[in-house]
Amino acid sequence: MSIFHLLFKNLRHGTVSYPMPHKHQCTSNEYRGLIENDAERCVGCGQCAYACPSDAIEVTRSGDNFSWSYDPGKCAFCGCCIDRCKPRTLRMESKLPPLYSTQGELKQVLNMVRKRPVRPAAAPAAVAEKKAVAPAPVEAHAQPASIAVSEVPVAQTAVNPRKEDWK
Amino acid sequence: MNLFKQFLHRCRRKSPALFHLNTGSCNGCDIEMITCLSPRYDVEQLGIHLEGSPRHADILCITGPVTRNTLEAVKTVYAQVCEPKAVVALGSCPASCNVFAGSPVIEGPLSKYIPVDVYVPGCPPHPDAIAAGIMRAAKILADREVPEKAKGEPQK
């Protein structure tokens, strides 16, 4: 008879459902959503592409340019790329990825240009220069816009300590 | 009659019947789809219900990269669903085979064999996203025209 008690208790206590379609989407800060890259600070090391188990991230280099592309249609949302990213430019957004209708529609490509850095005489000058530079905003959507971020290399040196190792 | 067509359009949007097909998935997307029908999300409010037979359904929800063993089943089941129909690919496996790409027993993305209307990204996708994907597929199939000649095809 306990099943009948359970049924009547359920009737008394009401529903636990979200009314559909509900506006707020229940994700938390730790939700594994789409990968975002920071175009100003990415160094193109390619560790994320190496770590990705499903080849969702590709990094190709030619001369001073490199492009970083990410296809959410292939992504397993595992976070291996974020674990491997030393400059901490990759992060996961905490909202739901959008629906799409054609394969490859959500693929985003960032083309970045890095000039070979001029070794600064003294570090404080580089830091001051970094503040003076206004980085151009990068389009991070499906159109492969090649926006050169060429003012950044000097600041890059200051922000990314690994570059010091490359003599 | 325009009024009847409008009413039929409304009924098709409000009553999507699903048939769920697993073409070699790890079952993560299947579990999230069942979660949609559980008391927390309860998509039956929108009229969505699972059907036992592909002939009874409008929307095919497919999970998994298409394996060699399930290829014929996918084509057969797609042919058995009656017009108007829509296909929803859940997760990143039907879209691109995810981590299994390049395997000799994986026959490749789903769009090589049947036309896909909605892709729901995620590994596995969130139940909210699955519900939104099914509603979008219901709208797509409601807008779809059933060919008149085929409708008058004699059942003799």
Added chain:
Amino acid sequence: MNTSLLIHIFLFPGLLFAVPASWFYVWGERKAMARMQRRIGPPLLQPLYDFVKLCGKRTPARHGIEADLLRLWPALSVLSMVGAIAMLPVFAEGRGFAGDAVVLVTLLEIPSMCFILAGFTSGSIFAEVGAIREAILNVACNAVFLLSIVTIAVMAKTFRLSEIAGVSSNPGHWIGVFGILLCIPAKLRLNPFSTSSAEQEIYSGPLTEYAGAALAMWEMAHGLEWVALTGFVATMIMPAGGAGWLRALSFVAISFALVLLLSISAAATGRLTLERSIRFYWRWAAILAVLAVSATAYMRFVS
């Protein structure tokens, strides 16, 4: 053809009442199940949306006699159910059909027969398995159903519907009503006796190959079965007397209360296998029914 007959067939409790009532009862069952599972459940017009959507689908082409047969079974089910509902003794004697319980039981049996035959005509292996299950369950459940009808009729000394309708102080009458209530979950394919159209287990059972308008007719026949069976029990336990509209109202109210009762039993139980279902009917229910008939006959003929 007197107008009273036509009103019974087409107006109340016939076609014009039965079709919306079937949608309402089906919605009531789904909503009650949802609320008992702490869900919200479908909106009120959901069965109507399902019906119209199914009518608008393109059906697969079939050839030969199979095509006509497959469309015949649901049509026959719907017609027999409308006839059964029209025969229900809602109003006082002298209006509409003066039918008897044997005709009513025959009409109530036809959808089960058509369900089984549709399963065998479909040519699908899942449909055959479902049809076999339904056939075996039907035999077991009908034993109890018919013995209950006989108990009621022997106690009331007649098979005429208008005589046996209405609440009565005979204990045989109440035993018979209880027996009929036991059979209704098997006839409506509800839990715990839903093994013949086991959802997902055998791919929709006998209706696997149905699509489009024919499937819409099957859903309509199923809804009308709800109305007919709950209406039949409602007429057995309705208080006698009263004006026409009061009787109609109490008929609908008691039917819907029975719908809710059946939903509670469906939500509380799981699906029994075929062996356990027929063991329930043959072992317990048939024994009780035989005892009831013999006790009734003893009370009628001896004392």
